Amino acid sequence: MGDFWVFGYGSLIWRPGFDFVEARRARLHGYRRALCIYSYVHRGTPERPGLVLGLDRGGSCVGMAFRVDTGARDDVIAYLREREQINNVYIERTLPVWLEGGERAEAVAYVADRRHRQYAGALDEAAAAAMVRGASGQSGANEDYVANTVRHLQALGIRDHWLEDVERRIAH
Numbered sequence: 086m087g088d089f090w091v092f093g094y095g096s097l098i099w100r101p102g103f104d105f106v107e108a109r110r111a112r113l114h115g116y117r118r119a120l121c122i123y124s125y126v127h128r129g130t131p132e133r134p135g136l137v138l139g140l141d142r143g144g145s146c147v148g149m150a151f152r153v154d155t156g157a158r159d160d161v162i163a164y165l166r167e168r169e170q171i172n173n174v175y176i177e178r179t180l181p182v183w184l185e186g187g188e189r190a191e192a193v194a195y196v197a198d199r200r201h202r203q204y205a206g207a208l209d210e211a212a213a214a215a216m217v218r219g220a221s222g223q224s225g226a227n228e229d230y231v232a233n234t235v236r237h238l239q240a241l242g243i244r245d246h247w248l249e250d251v252e253r254r255i256a257h
Contacts (some may be wrong), residue, residue, distance in 0.1 A: 088155050090192035091165065092182050094118045094148035095138040099237045102168065103161045105151035110185040110243070116196055117144035118245055120213045120231070122174055123203040127224035135220030135227035136205060136213060138234065139175065139197030143207075147243050150182050150192050162193070169195040174203045210247060214254035228255050 092113055093101060120136040129135030140146060153161050169175045175195035182192045197204055208216070220227035235252050238245055 088152050089158055090182065090190045091151045091153060091161065092148055092180070092192040092194040093151065094140055094146050094194075095234060097151075098149045098241065101151055103151075103153065103164050104157060105153050107152040109150050109152075110147060110241070111150035111182040111190070111192070112145055112147050113140070113180060113182050113192075113194060114145045115180075116140040116142060116146055116194075118146045118148070118248065119197075120208065120217065120248070120251060121197050121205050123205050124220070124222060124227070125203070126222050128222045128227040128230050129220040130222060133220055134216065135222060135230070136208075136216050137230065139204075140194060141197050141207065142199075147245075149241070150184055150190060152190075165193065165195070172201075172203065174198055174201045210250045210254055213251045217251065218255050231255060 092111060118138055119141040120138060121141045122137045122139040124135040124137045125131045128137055174197065176198050178194055178196055179191050180194050182190055184190055217227045217231055231252050235249055
């Protein structure tokens with residue numbers, strides 16, 4: 086079957102957790118990076134939910150694509166399913182991405198399940214900032230999660246104006 090690609094748009098970008106042979110910037114059309122998933126454990130609680138990232142329909146998303154050796158495929162897929170599908174809020178899909186340089190590849194990606202109870206919907210910047218502000222869970226403050234994501238994206242030269250605006254609004 087050959088090597089395969091994994092598309093990361095959030096924490097997979099800076100903490101993939103699996104071995105890969107190549108990493109390239111990539112764009113996924115038809116989905117955008119969004120704070121659209123309620124977090125009841127890692128960045129919030131059931132009483133005070135936070136928000137974490139998901140790939141939601143519409144727009145496009147620049148992230149990183151990781152090429153994985155075919156011999157590691159089963160192990161990487163098992164790892165990703167354990168990491169990304171603990172509560173089934175993400176759906177595993179194989180989607181076309183455009184790698185930096187113009188090459189097209191098929192990549193495994195995890196998109197938000199709009200039917201899941203943890204799907205927060207398409208929030209505007211003000212509503213997302215209000216939900217993030219003050220939320221905290223087992224993995225720490227939700228505000229830190231957003232700031233960390235923005236910093237990592239910027240370090241890679243990836244601009245996400247919507248997420249950057251959410252971060253600005255959190256501080257106010």
